[in-house]
Amino acid sequence: MNYRPALNMPPVVKNLILANVVIFLITMVMQQTGTDLYQVLGLYFPASEKFRLHQVFTHMFMHGSIGHIFFNMFALYMFGRVLEGVWGPKRFLTFYLVTGLGAAALHTLVHFFEYQAVMSNIAPEQLAYFKDLAMQGKYIPNTPSEKLTMILNTPTVGASGAVFGILLGFGMLFPNTQLMLLFPPIPIKAKYFVIGYGALELYLGLSQPGSNVAHFAHLGGMLFGYFMIKYWNKNSNRFY
Template identity: 45%
Template sequence: MFARLTPVVKYLLLINIALLLIPSVLNLELSGIFGLHYIFAENFKPFQFITYMFFHGGFGHLLGNMFALFIFGPMLERFWGAKRFFIFYMITGVGAGMLYGVVNFVEMQQLESAAQDYIENPNYEAFNAFIRDNASYAYRQWYDFIDAYGENQGSREYINASVQRVKEVVRFQGNIPMIGASGAIFGILFAFGFLFPNTELFLLFPPIPIKAKYLVTFYAIYELYAGIQRTPGDNVAHWAHLGGMLIAFILLKIWQDNRRKFY
């Protein structure tokens, strides 16, 4: 099975696996250094637009991305050659990170604006609304405080404490790093569907055949929907996935003069 691996795909697999296993064995937390942060966060560094794509949040996260690379990467590398495939992988990954950075910037500006509105006019109802809309994860851990605040709404102590918690939400959200190769992987998925649209793939769940072009279309629609209709607790970087697809489309159009068809 592994005989089908091409050189760049093989090395990408090894690097990503190593950067999950080695820090785990040595008990090192590297995502805070190499993951992609909000551009105005204190932990942001420009090199993170590259390094974020080589770190993952756990075995399941790594397995999903590397399985897709293993399935779709070798055919593209044989089609383009190692150099062009590596360039494609890196550009789609970096481009996905940049698009995510733009969306994250807009979201953080909205969060900071909502926080400032609360700080200027703090009250129990506004605090509940802020937490519900921007930090639903905090309801459980702050339940006792929220309950006590409701019973002491005029207390300056609780008002000041609520302001500090709102600021804490902004700091926390701004320092969550994005990690994973998903942007580049979705670029590879898009390229496969673009170049080999009528190739039939056999899904595991549900176990049915589907043409590559339909699978790519489904993923694109789903990621767009999930990115717009963001559900509480969803920590998937849907806009990075779409960014990988968008950059892949642009690159493929640029390279289209040299395109050969394979079905």
Template identity: 40%
Template sequence: MFNLTPTVRNLLIVNVAFFLAQMSLLPLITQVGSLYAIGSPYFYPWQFFTYMFLHGGWGHLISNMFGLISFGPLLEQRWGPARFLTFWMICGVGAGLLYEGVRSYELYKVEQARQEFHQSPSGADFANFFRDYFPEAMGYETLAAALQRNPQNQEYIDAATAAIDGAVTSTRDSRNSGMLGASGALFGILFAFAYLFPNTELMLLFFPFPIKAKYFVFLYSLYELYKGVHRTPGDNVAHFAHLGGLLIGFIILRFWERDREKFY
């Protein structure tokens, strides 16, 4: 069914091997290799490279590897193994860097809101903090209402401050806050496929009729942008890493196009 080229096959083997190691042989790999926020006690610089070889479950792994073996071989045949691997790695690392930039900005906004609450605590600001930054949180409304009715109550102020501090710390320093997966690199591959083979018709499992690659990637990009901007409670997908892979893929292809004879 799939005509696996050498680099695609090797990437598939490496990703499966790392996942098996995560699950059974050395679970610590997940913590050491996932990409954590800069400033987290679990962050290490090599994570910009290692995160793309780790996955959060069988479904996560299979979906990424299915995309790799579906779209990768044709690109490797066009570019050759060395250029294909270079493209994959740069897209993966670049996606991690851009995702980290977005996450750092988000954490900066959360920290700023925390400091503002420390300086001037109120029930309304307490409720708005969780509503804006932790919409999945539950139970804060009761304390917010109590603090709003009794703004000078030190017990309420201390409890609200502790709740906000705990939420911020757990977001930045939690062992479960690392980002992992090959999706950033894969989205670079998706963009390259649509860029080089725009009119190739794809038959997707979740789409009832064929769709050209260029339209599929365009619609998928819009979906990722919407989901990244309008985060819903419980959504732990790194949408901006996906968009980062797309952007890096675009930049690389535009750069390579300067030397069209070698590119094509």
């Protein structure tokens, strides 16, 4: 296991953190001028009039708050630099992008089923009116209009899907490495931490539909990361 000095970040991790921080700062500055980059670069559900194909990629570099970007970049730094040291820049970047895109794919698929369920509860004569309300960010409380507005008018942002993929990758490559939790402050092996975190995300995703946290995007990053590592192991003479 090739650890690097704490401040000696490998190139892909360093540039990913830099890109995310710069874009976050630009987003905050642009908001002060009345320009909302979340509506341009965040990922909308494909049925929304605000959806654009580039959002599938750009949403991974957008963050909703200082806390959001801090924890994502901290995890990228802590675990990503180890994986890049093992895999090298090209393979690590491929893994990062594939898990991020996979997270978006699973998140969109879950939204599709939610969208279909909502649409089945809307009378045909109300559909155009509800959609128009949704694109204005409005809804009629306690009706399918409320859920429809959330699906069509809420962008998804963040590198969390790729970060969860990296966490999964670390747990698979170094399953017995001891990690120290913050709450409670106890040591735990990486494999148990990853399994527990994945189980928690699945529980929250199923028990809290409509949450402002994209739990299934996190699971998508882990799922695609798992299959990607399995594929690499099967088609390589050495373990990655």
